[in-house]
């Protein structure tokens with residue numbers, strides 16, 4: 515047992531179960547401090563997540579207390595500056611789990627070199643992923659660009675590797691303090707009222723994540739393959755924010771699910787597979803974080819239209835399924851996957867607005883925002899990603915609504931103005947002639963673009979590239 519302090523650098527790892535770096539710290543040290551580096555600037559762009567992180571810190575602090583481990587939050591401008599300061603001290607060893615984003619991995623390299631040169635003991639562990647992305651490559655050593663063969667290989671590779679290590683956290687002798695200047699978690703809670711609604715919906719803790727998984731397995735996984743497409747029912751797990759912030763490890767999900775024999779299991783695990791694939795993509799092709807994966811889209815004639823963008827963001831496009839989705843996003847910090855595809859397609863194909871704008875707005879509002887899934891999701895929708903939906907396949911928001919929200923339950927939940935509109939008009943309220951039912955243009959907007967005209971324009975724009 516080492517006499518010095520063991521530090522655990524907490525990023526997206528708000529869990530005790532399958533937290534390899536934290537377990538290693540408590541194995542080697544009597545005194546362990548967990549620290550979180552809070553960058554205010556980062557949350558200017560990820561505003562909803564600020565609430566989730568503050569809540570998670572509060573809950574995790576309580577959990578860690580049971581192990582006599584102190585959680586310290588340090589406000590920093592950059593990680594580099596924070597570590598330059600930290601490295602002036604020498605009486606510690608440090609442990610962390612990987613975060614699979616190119617900037618984090620690059621910083622891991624820098625930090626490893628610096629710590630080694632200063633002879634400070636450190637160890638980096640596998641993060642919240644099934645396979646390290648470098649483990650899954652084609653026979654010729656190049657990365658997969660298509661999901662199906664990627665997942666065939668990845669699934670087999672992981673199931674042959676199981677059981678992976680499950681280390682336990684040891685209880686420390688007493689609580690220890692390390693950083694001189696810390697901030698209270700209260701300082702992180704956002705001031706805006708926006709988040710009050712989240713309180714009623716989400717409970718960001720490891721305990722809730724495990725409960726949600728159990729609930730999903732007991733009630734929903736069986737019908738997942740079909741039910742996952744219908745936004746008006748609970749057909750998916752809603753685990754995404756917990757996965758993003760590491761309240762649950764994907765290995766735990768895998769282990770719990772592979773014991774089951776339902777059809778839904780394979781489909782559900784394949785979606786976890788898409789997350790793995792997306793992480794592989796952004797690390798092998800990091801240019802796609804800010805640019806089109808497919809370079810031919812660099813010449814696409816995107817349109818800049820602030821009014822259209824605002825109408826889309828506020829859920830006032832006049833297309834009920836699109837507006838319902840955008841309002842669900844703002845009210846809950848989450849949106850159903852089918853509707854993410856519909857609203858995304860509407861922005862890039864009906865309004866011809868660059869997917870980057872959509873990606874930015876989702877980043878601001880999503881509690882589950884993560885670089886890999888958001889950038890890849892948007893490029894899939896726009897048609898410029900790897901293994902993406904072809905650009906010319908344009909979602910018709912009326913037909914999508916009729917198919918996946920037949921009776922308009924989802925629409926009525928999020929658009930109170932349409933609550934009393936009869937089913938036959940719910941996806942086309944512009945056909946209502948009786949102002950007593952709906953005063954179009956006053957109660958609810960006229961469609962900002964005509965579907966057929968917008969479709970023709972989109973196809974025309976596509977021809978140019």
Ligand SMILES: Cc1cc2nc3c(=O)[nH]c(=O)nc-3n(C[C@H](O)[C@H](O)[C@H](O)COP(=O)(O)OP(=O)(O)OC[C@H]3O[C@@H](n4cnc5c(N)ncnc54)[C@H](O)[C@@H]3O)c2cc1C
Pocket residue numbers: 742750751752753754755757758782785786787788789792849850851852854855858876880882883884885887888889891892895
């Ligand atoms: C434009 C667009 C943007 C997106 N942005 C994000 C994002 O920022 N963060 C995010 O986690 N997901 C994103 N997704 C993927 C997907 O919509 C969400 O993961 C899913 O809706 C989360 O709900 P759930 O937990 O109930 O999913 P479930 O259906 O229960 O799936 C279980 C888990 O598998 C993963 N998963 C499911 N679907 C996908 C998918 N299509 N791609 C990758 N992983 C998936 C998630 O981790 C999810 O929690 C985006 C999709 C689109 C089309």
